[in-house]
Amino acid sequence: MKSMAKIAVLGLPALMVGALFSAPAQAQTPATVVPVVVDTAVPIIVNTVNAVKAKSRPAGTGKFEGYVMQANIAQITVRAKGNDMSLETFSLSQTAASQMQAIVDKGGYQYGDKVTVFYDPTTKQALKVKGKPSKAI
DSSP states (O other): HHHHHHHHHHHHHHHHHHHSSOOOOOOOOOOOOOOOEEEOOOOOOOOTOOOOOOOOOTTTOOOEEEEEEEEOOEEEEEEESSSSOOOEEEOOOHHHHHHHHHHTTOOOTTTOOEEEEEEEETTEEEEEEOOOOOOOO
16 A cells, blocks of 8 residues: 555656646647639630531430440340440341341451440340451451
8 A cells, every 4th residue: 555655646746747737739720721713714705617516326226335245147245345244235137237247248347346336225126336347367
């Protein structure tokens, strides 16, 4: 018990001195930032005579861009451009099948060729396949 009393007698004044000389804690405040005042600019006039017009596609058709996985005269399987896990298989319409026959005669689409398929969303039938086939192996 004597040792506890000695520790209390010596520790209490040290604690009091430490409390008197310590600085109070303050919260950090954010620095004030002066906002930049932007003056309104004069509107820019665009020449609409030579404006580029977007090509329109037939109403009700979907567009699928990607890379060829497999293609023949009956169907084409395409992997999506931005998503490697998304695969779509499209059966070819009569006009697309005749175009595909001409492409297959020259060597056909190879694995990895970049294509755009315009298709009917209800039947998943390719109406047009647009893309450059690579050289035949």
